[in-house]
Amino acid sequence: MSRIAFIGLGNMGGPMAINLVKAGHEVTVFDLVPAAVESVVAEGASAAASAEDAAKDKDFVVSMLPANKHVEGLYVDGAGLLDIVDKNTVIIDSSTIAPESARRVSEEAEKRGIAMVDAPVSGGVGGAKAGTLSFIVGGTAEAFELVKPVLEAMGKNIFHAGDAGAGQVAKICNNMMLGILMAGTTEAIGLGVKNGLDPAVLSDIMSKSSGNNWALQVYNPYPGVMDGVPASNGYQGGFMVDLMAKDLGLAFDAAVKSQSSIPMGAMARNLFALHAANGNGGLDFSSIQKMFSDLD
Ligand code: NAD
Numbered sequence: 001m002s003r004i005a006f007i008g009l010g011n012m013g014g015p016m017a018i019n020l021v022k023a024g025h026e027v028t029v030f031d032l033v034p035a036a037v038e039s040v041v042a043e044g045a046s047a048a049a050s051a052e053d054a055a056k057d058k059d060f061v062v063s064m065l066p067a068n069k070h071v072e073g074l075y076v077d078g079a080g081l082l083d084i085v086d087k088n089t090v091i092i093d094s095s096t097i098a099p100e101s102a103r104r105v106s107e108e109a110e111k112r113g114i115a116m117v118d119a120p121v122s123g124g125v126g127g128a129k130a131g132t133l134s135f136i137v138g139g140t141a142e143a144f145e146l147v148k149p150v151l152e153a154m155g156k157n158i159f160h161a162g163d164a165g166a167g168q169v170a171k172i173c174n175n176m177m178l179g180i181l182m183a184g185t186t187e188a189i190g191l192g193v194k195n196g197l198d199p200a201v202l203s204d205i206m207s208k209s210s211g212n213n214w215a216l217q218v219y220n221p222y223p224g225v226m227d228g229v230p231a232s233n234g235y236q237g238g239f240m241v242d243l244m245a246k247d248l249g250l251a252f253d254a255a256v257k258s259q260s261s262i263p264m265g266a267m268a269r270n271l272f273a274l275h276a277a278n279g280n281g282g283l284d285f286s287s288i289q290k291m292f293s294d295l296d
Pocket of ligand 1: 007008009010011012013030031032033036051064065066067070073074094095096097121122123124125238239240243247
């Protein structure tokens, strides 16, 4: 079993860290929010006073932070963990960030002889709790083999996408697809309801027809249709609109840099940015349903 530091215990990081504890690892945790730390310590992790303290003398450091600036701040610019950790410590960043940001941190790690992978995840809070996440790893083949056993304690499908940053590219493509399909699904349910259909009946029909998708299967966006999803809990928890808007912005940046055309992704980015600007940034992203239905 390994000694693991886990930094960032939010909607995703909290349950991921708990699964590492359950797998028998010795887990030391840190988050800026004390309540987030307490909930993981209650499951058997140890609390550290800072990220620096957490990362000392560990086999692995795992981070699950919101965006580029937090990850670069943790490893390079602020806390400077790359200068604190053991040379044998392996770094796993599971945050969704820009590929170039991931490559920057990875290059800084390489200069110091430290192995690092970007390992963003898919599967949502439900997957994080159940330990069934997909990990999409960017890094060397050697680093991939080192991190695989740790990731298997938190996930079911562990993919090697390619070199440093490749995990983030694949994740950005996946989340652009997710943003498009969630916006499209809420639009279709909104149309059906406004034309007299029961959202549960329509969802059942579409999930067994050619409109079937992940949102209809496990993350229905209409309140009351599915138990245990954010839509049935006031759109609390889950994956925040602000984070989806960030990911679609990452897709947009990648498209500009590669001169790719992403008309649907650009539309989804604008919809989620507008939804956030209307005061919904802290709600789960399935709350985009509110744009197409009178829910309040
Ligand atoms: P979150 O906002 O719930 O959690 C982030 C946590 O990081 C917070 O608890 C915050 O206090 C902590 N934090 C921020 N800066 C810190 C620092 N310097 N040191 C220590 N802790 C710090 O976000 P989340 O939903 O858990 O998402 C985390 C990442 O995972 C994001 O990049 C997101 O895009 C990605 N992601 C989220 C989901 C989802 O369904 N929520 C799914 C896949 C990927």
